[in-house]
Amino acid sequence: MDSLDFYVNQKRKNEDLLRIAQITQSKYKYIRLVAFVVALVIPFVVSDSVFVSALFFLLGISAFLFVVRRDILLDIRIAKIESLIEAATQEINAIETDQFPGRNGSCFSNRKHAYSSDLNIFGERSLYHFLNRTHTAAAEQLLANWLKAPASKAEIEKRQQAVRELVSKPELLIEIRSLAVLKNRNKEKNDLSGLDLKTDAFWPRLKIAFGYAVAFSLLNLVLIGTYFTGHLNYLFLLAAVGFNYVLFSSLYRKVTKQAEPVLGQSRDLCFFEDFIAVFEREQVQSQLLNDLAREFSAAGESGSVVISRIRKLLHRTDHRYNLALQLVLFSWCYADVAFLFDYWRVQRRYSGFLTRWLHAVAHLEVLSSFAVMQFNQSWLFPSISENPIQFVAEGLGHPLIPSAKRVVNDVRFDDRNRMLIVTGSNMSGKSTFLRSVGVNLVLALAGAPVCAAKFETGPFELMTYMVISDSLNENVSTFQAELLRIKQILDASRTKHNLFVLLDELLRGTNTTDRELGCKAIVRHIAHHQLFAVVATHDLSLANMEQQFPRQIRNAHFDIQIETGKMFFDYKLKSGVCQSFNASMLLKEIGLDLNDASGDASRN
Template sequence: MSDSIHQLQVFYQNKIQDYTLAVHRLKNKINAVAFFRAIFFVAWLYLLYQYFTNNNQVILLLSFLGLAGFLALISIHFNFKNKKQICQNKLWLAQNEWNVLDEKDNAFDDGNEFFMNTAYYADLDIFGKKSLFHLLNRTTTYLGKQVLFHQLSNPMLQKEKILLYQSAIKTYSTQYSIIETWIATAMLYKNDETVHTNGIQQWITNFTSLTGRTYWNSIRYILPALSIVAFIYTLDTGNYAWLSICIVLNWLHVGIAGKYNGKAFATLGKQQEVLNTYSKLLDVFKNVSVNDAVVLQQLKEKANEGCKSIVRLSFIANLIHQRFNLLATTLLNSLLMYDVHCTVLLDNWHHNNKNKINAWLEAIGEIEYLNSMALFAYNHPAFVYPEIETEGFIIKAANLGHPMISGKQLVKNSFQLQQSGVLLITGSNMSGKSTFLRTVGINILLAEIGAPICATQFSFTPMYLFTCIRISDSLQENTSYFMAELQKLADIKTQLSTRHSALILIDEILRGTNSCDKYEGSVQFILQLIQQPCIVLFATHDLKLSSLEEMYPNNITNYCFESTIENNHLSFDYVLRKGIAQNKNATFLMKKMGII
């Protein structure tokens, strides 16, 4: 175990101990508050009994004080309970990070819902169990998970944009307390956030604004004021005429407003909790230190702006939610036009913020993405941020390793590619060819989403990424293995004709045909590729293909992985070398396993 990993484990172990103690203390406080709350409640009941028995004003005052103490203790109880849950969530996060460093599974979602057997997703293990998404993911909202998916499936190709995200991740990765508070706060919300977030966005799009906003803003105060006067007049005189007229007018306006607010009330009345969570998250991020990170500065500005407005929307949603109390709503609408007030408040909020809310929601997703990237960077202090080239086709790597392989299993390789062309990689079975392709691909992808990568030095030209490594046939689609492979190669050819600067990773094509046909097809495809603006890593067992280097020395270079058989034992060093593979192991393994 490296010193940096050991230091991180000590850090998380200290967090685990601190939060375990904090949770224990808060439990004790909650129990104490519950005890005193019960005492105040009993005292309040006793004082009320004494007041009605003795009609003593002092006792009445004491009873009010007892009630106030009881209500205050309820508030304190919920405050302590919320703090305890936050501490428990921080404890859970610290334990998860410790487990990940100890090579256990990340407890966050693995992104299996995004799995597709297309593009480079399956070939590079981007989504699903033990995937790159699973390694990176620390998102706790639907919005964040969508942004992480989008970044992994649509990496950045502009140097300026990548550098902006590198700067943001570098700066943010030093602020663990904000990241853990954000995650712990987001974990308080346990309902299906997807439904509620979509509901908010649909309401913004479909909301029908009030006509005559000035009128509605005035009448919602005038009629309730007249209704209260009429109510007092009725109590004084017993004459219901004026009160009846006011009630009819109130319900007439409630009915008209209902044409505008029906769908909005049905949607937003259920969103109060998720809106409250979003406002708390933005409030957490207001404390971030941005330094010179432009992305963080922009997100902080959105957080500052959006926090108060979403708190206001949450308040309005809570008012709307109270309408489900039918008796109270009937009385309030009769006298105060409660629904009209809710409609006007909602209309005013929509008028002022309809063009901003989506930006605030997007900011939440972006911050969630940065949480994932920042924790990834924090947990991998030995990883480096790549240098980005803008000219030519460049990949220069020193000690490049696979980020999902750790410990003694991780073997790092160094190489340089400074022009387009084909890197032809030969080697026996299990020698490391496929893993090397995935290592290069997954680190390029990390580099293009602004993250640090598993190397001691790395520079590259941003490129589109195409792969043909894993092939799956399909009975449902009546597609053979061979046709599925050909379709994947055809897709790469098509994509190359519409895009520039591509990295193509190919592992042993045309396995479904005879050796002569395979060789001819491979040669023709390689000759097609060297005419395109791309770097190709082409792994193969076919040593005959290595002769292409002699014919095209400026476009094709031979590299290899070797295996060694000593004392009837097969071993691999997984080190990339220049040249052509010399050793074979298939016959040896078949004999050893008793197959031949």
């Protein structure tokens, strides 16, 4: 069964379950009504016996409460079923219409990064957008970090093993996706870093506040008892309780203000509780998944149970926002301080574990994102070599181009072929080829599958020069921006010997003569430092440098076919230098007469 069939079947199965659940829920409405009648109507109509009336009342109330509880549980089940349906629908849309369900990662964009801006790693319809199935802020940041820097060979292989195992568990993947869908629907926060506040400075103040709360609560209780025995005036009671509240309020406000980052987050913990519970039930084999799963039992008990306990304690502190409870209970009892004290006592005990669990959840989310991509696409896990002079790709395509439109190519680099100079006409596929190499290299070195039939690579560090623009905010012209990026590459080449460089149309911001001289100087520098590089250019003079460096440089090209005045591109990489160009034809199509030499001179 392919991925699309799996999601369609999951959607249909859960739609059937949803219909059954909704029918059951409608029956509960009638049962509640019957129970209500039994409890409140029949006892006064059927019998004059107090015993019989009380019996009917108790039976009716018991049945009513039982059905209400079952209805609440059914509501929870319906919400989970609906989230499974929505998760399956999102993946169907991702496969069929390229509608990516996750955030696009635009907040991680950095034009000064070595390659992320040129390769469209972040932003709308980017690689990050395509991959992302994470929910928490920590996981979103971790995914960005993995895409911005290569991992070691050992770490890549551990990630690949984990992703392979997750791919074999599609039901687990869709359940994880449904958790994120459900929590997004509930508008739960995805950043719980505040839960692990450093408590050294706060804990002493909270203990003092708790002591005062107990003392004032007992005093108020004595005052209330004295009032009910008739020994205290009502107005004096209100004045005494109000005076105690004023005395305590200053310390109370300081305590609650410092605790504000965690107050009101009880609902937000549901995702972590459910996510951890899912992995605690799952039997995993790969080293990385085992290591992460063991984190959830590092405290000596189930991580989901501890999270549940913390969530319930936080939920009790949420009662402080209830106006009725504030007036009736917390105005004299200060129970919310006791609730906060209970929470912080548990939080201090598990403080270090909370950080580890959030870290483990983030890793599992990112690995699950890679696994969903692989399950949807059925691509290849690349082979990572320690050999720094190896790069082989066959059937290489751009991951973000739909498979029906994707054209694949083969490319190979080794000790005798370190640089590829690619010439070609406009729109022939040069830039897309460079991005195909770069994006797949990013995926490979992050531990993800790649869009290729064969992919072997060494531990490269990637740098690019492709989309260079000016910056008004930074007062940087286009040519200055080009120079800054070139300097960044040249500086790195002097200290790093595993660079893989992608260069697209060098020095576009200067005149033809200087550009030719500068481009050749850059290519010579790369050749002398024996870097791996792909250089895309319209400048045929660069192709002549193969003669100067025959053991390092080779030429390849993308060409154009013209039939009955129409241009056709096959986007296939071919050996040698391009002999066909199309700029003149394109200029004629927009109305320029290239044969008119007189120009404006004839009109002066």
